[in-house]
Amino acid sequence: MASFSALCALVTLLAAAGSVSIASASVADAGSLSLNSSLLAPAAPPPSSVLPRKVLRPAGVGADVPHRVSLGCAGADDIAIEQGPGTTLPSGIPSYTVEIINRCSGAGRAACAISGIRVRCGWFSSVTLVDPSKFRRVAPNDCLVNDGKPLLADDTISFEYANSFEYKLSVAKATCVHPPADTSD
Numbered sequence: 001m002a003s004f005s006a007l008c009a010l011v012t013l014l015a016a017a018g019s020v021s022i023a024s025a026s027v028a029d030a031g032s033l034s035l036n037s038s039l040l041a042p043a044a045p046p047p048s049s050v051l052p053r054k055v056l057r058p059a060g061v062g063a064d065v066p067h068r069v070s071l072g073c074a075g076a077d078d079i080a081i082e083q084g085p086g087t088t089l090p091s092g093i094p095s096y097t098v099e100i101i102n103r104c105s106g107a108g109r110a111a112c113a114i115s116g117i118r119v120r121c122g123w124f125s126s127v128t129l130v131d132p133s134k135f136r137r138v139a140p141n142d143c144l145v146n147d148g149k150p151l152l153a154d155d156t157i158s159f160e161y162a163n164s165f166e167y168k169l170s171v172a173k174a175t176c177v178h179p180p181a182d183t184s185d
Contacts, residue, residue, distance in 0.1 A: 112153035
């Protein structure tokens, strides 16, 4: 009976640690334990937190071939906003570092230029000055990035702000800039 208790304790410990999944177990009689073979199978690995750089677009969006990655500009879908903790100010107010990235993977940097980037930003404000040419609130829940100028492929706008809480920032609008037609003969 001591081995039965030890086995139950081991299975419980392994299940709590996430290394096995408990499917079924039964006691046939007072002295034996019958285990399902799936009891000792490893548990499913945790989902990955790494996001792909480019996602597949639904059929009919941006490409002639369904379910392929388009190499052209996709506007707001190509803009990523990453935010994390910055340096805490001497006054104790936390700061946050923001990166706004053009992740377009087009034929060239200019072919993936995106302008007029607008961000949902609530009542964004900062204790420290944020360069208004990089990021500024123009109305409630409407912030302008890079003075509205184009952000080329793989370019990043970075800034840091300080406030008692982190603002939830998300892309509201962005427009692909198509290079002018070549007029040289």
